[in-house]
Amino acid sequence: MKPAFKILSPTAILGYGFPEESFRRAIAEKPDLIAVDGGSSDPGPYYLGAGKAFTDRTGVKRDLRFMITEGVKHGIPVVIGTAGGSGAAPHLEWCRQIVLEIAAEANLSFKMAVIPTDVSKDVVHAALDAGKIEALEFVPPLTHEAIDATTNLVAQMGVEPFIAALKAGAQVVLGGRAYDPSCFAALPIMLGYDEGLALHCGKILECAAIAATPGSGSDCAMGILDETGFVLKTFSDERKFTPESAAAHTLYEKSDPYMLPGPGGVLNLRECKFEDIGNGQVRVTGSRHEHTPYKVKLEGSRPVGFRTVAIAGVRDPIMIKSIEEILQAVRQRVENNLGANADAKVFFHIYGKNGVMGDLEPVKQTQTHELGIVIEVVAPTQEAADTVCSLTRSTLLHYGYPGRVATAGNLALPFSPSDIRAGVVFEFSVYHLMDLPQEDLFPFHMQQVTPQGVTA
Structure with a gap:
C-alpha cells in the first residue's frame, strides 16, 4: 500500500x-x-x-x-x-x-x-512539410510564412x-x-x-x-x-x-x-x-x-501592428438609442479622411451593450442609462495608430446625430491625455498540434x- x-x-x-x-x-x-x-x-x-x-x-x-x-x-x-x-x-x-x-x-x-x-523553426517547418502538424478547431492551417513571422515559439x-x-x-x-x-x-x-x-x-x-x-x-x-x-x-x-x-x-x-x-x-x-x-x-x-x-501543442505569436486606445463614456439617451448607427457613420467619416493611413483598423467596444460578447451577445436592446466606449485603433506604425485614434475620438466627440440637443460634446473622457499608446500588437500565429x-x-x-x- x-x-x-x-x-x-x-x-x-x-x-x-x-x-x-x-x-x-x-x-x-x-x-x-x-x-x-x-x-x-x-x-x-x-x-x-x-x-x-x-x-x-x-x-x-x-x-x-x-x-x-x-x-x-x-x-x-x-x-x-x-x-x-x-x-x-x-x-x-x-x-x-x-x-x-x-x-x-x-x-x-x-x-x-x-x-x-522553445522549438526550432526548422523543426516546425520540417514537420509541416511532412504533414505532421494539424490545426486545432477554429484555427487556420499553419503556413511557413506564419512560422517565419513568429517571434517566440514554444511547445x-x-x-x-x-x-x-x-x-x-x-x-x-x-x-x-x-x-x-x-x-x-x-x-x-x-x-x-x-x-x-x-x-x-x-x-x-x-x-x-x-x-x-x-x-x-x-x-x-x-x-x-x-x-x-x-x-x-x-x-x-x-x-x-x-x-x-x-x-x-x-x-x-x-x-x-x-x-x-x-x-x-x-x-x-x-x-x-x-x-x-x-x-x-x-x-x-x-x-x-x-x-x-x-502530440505536443505549439504556441507562437507574431507582431501585426501598433495600438492606440481612447476610453469614453456616453449618457445621452438619444445617443445610446442609436449608438450602432452613430458609430457606423463615424467610422465611415473617419475612413473618408484617412488618406495615407488607410491601412489602419478601427474598432469600437461598447460596454453596457455588447462589449464583452460582441456579435455573440443575445440581448440586442440595451436598457442601460450609460455606455462605456473603448476606441481601439491598430495600424502599421504607432504614429499612424495615434493619428487615426485622435481623428476617430474627435469625430465621435462632436458628431451631430439626429435629435442631438447639446453641442458641447458627446463623450465624457475620464483621462487626460485621452489617447493611450498601447504599443506593439501581437496575434497567435501558431496554435497547432505537432507529432x-x-x-x-x-x-x-x-x-x-x-x-x-x-x-x-
Whole structure:
C-alpha cells in the first residue's frame, strides 16, 4: 500500500500571491511536493510574442521566496511549470534570475534543473512539410510564412521532462511552457501513482483555491493522492471544497466534459466521482489516463501592428438609442479622411451593450442609462495608430446625430491625455498540434545554485 502523497499548490499563477497563514498551515502538514503553474496563454499573445511576463516581478519573487525557502529547508521538491508566464526563453531566464536572487538573499544552495521548451523553426517547418502538424478547431492551417513571422515559439511539454529532471536529483525544477497539470503530476507518476489520478489532481490544483468555494486564485490548496483516488483540501477558514466546486473546475476551459486531451494521452472522466467527506474536503475517484499518439501543442505569436486606445463614456439617451448607427457613420467619416493611413483598423467596444460578447451577445436592446466606449485603433506604425485614434475620438466627440440637443460634446473622457499608446500588437500565429519529432525535445540543464551564483 502506497502512503498518501501530498501536493501543495500555493497559488493559481506564480505572482498572484497567497496568505502566509495558509502557506504555513500547509507546510505544517509536510507536503511531498510544492508545485505551481507559472503562467498561461489566457492573457493573450502579447506576452509570448514580446517575451514579457504578465505578472509582477515583486509578486513572483515573493511567492517563490516562500516556496523555495521552505522547500529547500524541508527537502521538498519545488516544481514550476510555464515559468515567467509564457514559458519561452526570455520568460524562463527572467524567472531563473529571480530564483538566483532568492538563493543569494536567503543563503540557499540546491540543484536546479532548467527545462527550455522553445522549438526550432526548422523543426516546425520540417514537420509541416511532412504533414505532421494539424490545426486545432477554429484555427487556420499553419503556413511557413506564419512560422517565419513568429517571434517566440514554444511547445507544451508533458510530465516526462519533469520526471527526467527529478530523477537526476533536482531540488528545484524550472520549466518552460508546460501542460498545466504536468508540474503537479510528474513526481507522483514517477513514484508509481496512477497517471489518471495524478493528472486529474493536477488539473484541479493548477488553479489552487479557485477550485474551492468561495474560489480564490490567491490562496493555497492541497491534493492528497493514494492508490484509488485523491482528496482536495484548503487551508483558509474562509474556503472549502465541495463536489460541485471540484467538478466545475474539472470542466474549466474544456469543450468535452469527459475526455480531456493532453500530451500523449487523454484523461477519461466518464467514471469519475466527487464525494463530500466532510471538513470542507472532497474525495475524487475513477479518473483514468488513456495513452494516444504523442502530440505536443505549439504556441507562437507574431507582431501585426501598433495600438492606440481612447476610453469614453456616453449618457445621452438619444445617443445610446442609436449608438450602432452613430458609430457606423463615424467610422465611415473617419475612413473618408484617412488618406495615407488607410491601412489602419478601427474598432469600437461598447460596454453596457455588447462589449464583452460582441456579435455573440443575445440581448440586442440595451436598457442601460450609460455606455462605456473603448476606441481601439491598430495600424502599421504607432504614429499612424495615434493619428487615426485622435481623428476617430474627435469625430465621435462632436458628431451631430439626429435629435442631438447639446453641442458641447458627446463623450465624457475620464483621462487626460485621452489617447493611450498601447504599443506593439501581437496575434497567435501558431496554435497547432505537432507529432513529437524526438523523445528528447525538452532536454534539461542541471545547475548547482549557491548564494554566490551558479556553478557547473
